[in-house]
Amino acid sequence: MKKCIYCKAEIPNKSVIDFCDSCGKKTFGDKLFYTIVQNMQEAERRGDLQQGHVL
Numbered sequence: 668m669k670k671c672i673y674c675k676a677e678i679p680n681k682s683v684i685d686f687c688d689s690c691g692k693k694t695f696g697d698k699l700f701y702t703i704v705q706n707m708q709e710a711e712r713r714g715d716l717q718q719g720h721v722l
Contacts, residue, residue, distance in 0.1 A: 683707035683716065 668677040673690040684691065684707055691700040710716050 683711050 669680055671678055671687040671690055672685045676687045678687050684704060695703060
C-alpha cells in the first residue's frame with residue numbers, strides 16, 4: 668500500500684493518483700477530481716506513466 672500525500676491514509680498501489688478520494692475531492696472539487704482520475708487512467712493505459720522506468 669502507498670499513502671495519500673495529504674492525509675497519509677493508505678491507498679492501493681494500483682491507484683494512478685497519489686492521494687485518496689476524500690482529499691482529492693476536498694482539494695480539487697468533484698468534477699475536477701474525476702477528470703484528473705480519468706485522464707491519469709487513460710495515460711496509464713497508453714503507457715505514458717511508465718516512461719523512465721527501468722525494468
